[in-house]
Amino acid sequence: MKTVLVLGANGGVGSVAARAFRAHGWRVIGLVRPGKTAGEGVLSVAADLFDAKAVAAACGHVDVVFNGLNVPYPVWADKLLPTLTAAADIAEALGARHIYPGSVYNFGRHMPPRLTPETPFAPTTLKGRLRVSAEALFRERAEAGRLHTIVVRAGDFFGDVAANSWMNALVAKDLRKGKLSSPGGYDTVHAWACLPDLAEVIVRLAEVEGDLAAYEVFHFESWNVTMRDLRVAAEKALGRRVRLSRFPRIFFHLAAPFDAFMKATLEMLYLWDAPHGLYDERLARVIGETPRTPLDQALRYLT
Numbered sequence: 571m572k573t574v575l576v577l578g579a580n581g582g583v584g585s586v587a588a589r590a591f592r593a594h595g596w597r598v599i600g601l602v603r604p605g606k607t608a609g610e611g612v613l614s615v616a617a618d619l620f621d622a623k624a625v626a627a628a629c630g631h632v633d634v635v636f637n638g639l640n641v642p643y644p645v646w647a648d649k650l651l652p653t654l655t656a657a658a659d660i661a662e663a664l665g666a667r668h669i670y671p672g673s674v675y676n677f678g679r680h681m682p683p684r685l686t687p688e689t690p691f692a693p694t695t696l697k698g699r700l701r702v703s704a705e706a707l708f709r710e711r712a713e714a715g716r717l718h719t720i721v722v723r724a725g726d727f728f729g730d731v732a733a734n735s736w737m738n739a740l741v742a743k744d745l746r747k748g749k750l751s752s753p754g755g756y757d758t759v760h761a762w763a764c765l766p767d768l769a770e771v772i773v774r775l776a777e778v779e780g781d782l783a784a785y786e787v788f789h790f791e792s793w794n795v796t797m798r799d800l801r802v803a804a805e806k807a808l809g810r811r812v813r814l815s816r817f818p819r820i821f822f823h824l825a826a827p828f829d830a831f832m833k834a835t836l837e838m839l840y841l842w843d844a845p846h847g848l849y850d851e852r853l854a855r856v857i858g859e860t861p862r863t864p865l866d867q868a869l870r871y872l873t
Contacts, residue, residue: 571595571596571597572596572597572633572634572776572777573596573597573598573599573629573630573631573632573633573634574588574591574596574597574598574599574632574633574634574635574636574776575599575600575601575615575625575629575632575634575635575636575660575664575666576588576591576598576599576600576601576608576612576636576638577601577619577635577636577637577638577639577657577660578637578638578639578640579598579600579601579602579608579609579612579638580600580602580606580608580609581638581639581640582727582729582731582734582735582765583638583640583671583727583765583768583769584600584636584638584639585609585731586729586731586765586766586768586769587636587638587769587772587773588600588608588609588611588612588636589609589769590766590769590770590772590773591636591773591776592611592612593773594773594777596773596776597613598611598612598613599612599613599614599615599629599632600612600613600614600615601615601616601617601619601625601629601660602614602615602616603616604616615628615629616628617629619639619653619656619657619660620652620656622656622659622660622662622663623663625660625663625664626660626663626664629664631664632664632666633666633667633776634666634667634668634669634776635657635660635661635664635666635667635668635669636669636772636776637654637657637658637661637668637669637670637671638671639653639654639656639657640653641653642831643697643830643831643834643835644830644831644833644834646696646697646700646834647696647700650700650704651700651703651704651707654670654704654707655704655707657670658707658708658711658717658719661717661719662711662716662717667718667719667720667776668708668717668718668719668720669719669720669722669772669775669776670704670705670708670719670720670721670722671721671722671723671724671768671772672701672705672721672722672723672724672787673701673723673724674723674725674761674841674846674848675693675695675697675698675701675838676691676693676698676701676702676705677689677691677692677693677698677846678691678692678693678694678695678698679694679695679840679843679844680692680694680844681844681846682846683759683845683846683847684847684849685723685761685789685846685847685848685849686789686848686849686850687723687787687788687789687850687852694840695837695838695840696837697837697838705721708721708785709785712783712784712785713784713785715784717784718782718784718785719784719785719786720775720776720782720786720787720788721785721786721787721788722768722771722772722775722788722790723787723788723789723790723848724761724763724768724789724790724792724848725760725761725762725763725790725792725793725794725847725848726760726761726762726763726841727762727763727764727765727768728742728762728763728764728765728868728871728872729764729765729766729871730871730872731765736753737762737872738872740753740817741753741797741800742804742869742872745804745808745812745869745872745873746872746873748808748810748811748812748813749812749813749815750797750800750801750804750812750813750814750815751815751816751817752797752814752815752816752817752842753817753819753839753842754797754839754841754842754843755797755842755843756796756797756798756814756816757796757797757798758796758797758842758843758844758845759794759795759796759845759846759847760794760795760796760797760841760842760845760846761792761793761794761846761847761848762792762793762794762795763790763792763793764792764793764862764863764868764871765871766861766863766871767790767792767860767861767862767863767868768790768792770861771788771790771853771857771860771861774857774858775788775856775857778856778857781856782856788850788852788853788856789848789849789850789853790848790850790853790860791847791848791849791850791853791860791862792848792862793862793865793868794846794847794848794849795865797814798814799865800865800869801814803864803865803866803868803869804866804869806866807866807867807869807870807873808873819839822835822836822839823836
């Protein structure tokens with residue numbers, strides 16, 4: 571039985587990934603703060619995230635470290651890189667393969683509509699630059715023979731537990747009432763990722779034996795759709811008409827002086843103006859047919 575250490579096991583991505591690893595027969599360890607526990611079927615290990623040796627000693631043998639760590643938007647400038655560096659330190663100390671879910675932030679507001687693993691980075695925000703720096707660190711360690719990393723880049727994820735995602739918190743917040751809210755235009759293609767499908771991709775990559783370089787990047791092509799496409803799928807999911815409306819951006823600007831999260835969100839609104847989708851022909855050659863839940867069925871996670 572192989573063992574995976576899930577960092578961020580109680581988070582949106584981490585909890586779903588832990589569930590998927592269990593379903594594939596893996597032994598799952600979740601790193602938690604003292605006094606906390608991870609989800610059902612996950613062995614909780616309490617240790618200091620920033621003490622890689624202590625984490626390694628507490629966990630014992632680990633084959634894969636899934637890096638599901640994140641920090642709130644308002645503290646990214648100070649805490650994101652140290653947190654992601656700590657995850658790399660842990661994987662290195664354990665001698666384990668490191669899997670990290672990347673984002674489209676790296677490509678910036680002038681990104682091309684078709685994003686492949688070969689598309690150059692051109693970040694135009696602080697968050698994008700931080701993401702690029704994190705991936706550069708992973709690559710440098712891989713090239714130095716210290717770390718094996720797989721980056722799985724995905725669009726905005728959604729699912730039953732992703733409370734803070736754009737889809738759950740804003741776009742489909744009132745889906746049960748037959749409403750969708752768009753932060754941008756109705757005809758702009760946007761990359762989405764259904765969390766259970768993303769978790770399945772992560773596990774399948776973890777189970778690949780050989781034929782992978784020390785540093786690999788894959789793009790998960792889940793759903794590249796417009797808001798009008800999303801409405802069609804939502805109507806199919808609900809079996810009734812769904813109203814699509816524009817969420818007023820002035821709300822973000824008015825709330826920003828009083829709400830640190832809203833202030834930190836402002837620089838990311840370009841994602842709703844720049845058409846973009848994720849594409850990768852190689853992923854299916856490596857893991858087999860890529861999981862892709864029909865969009866109407868995926869939206870039922872939100873209802």
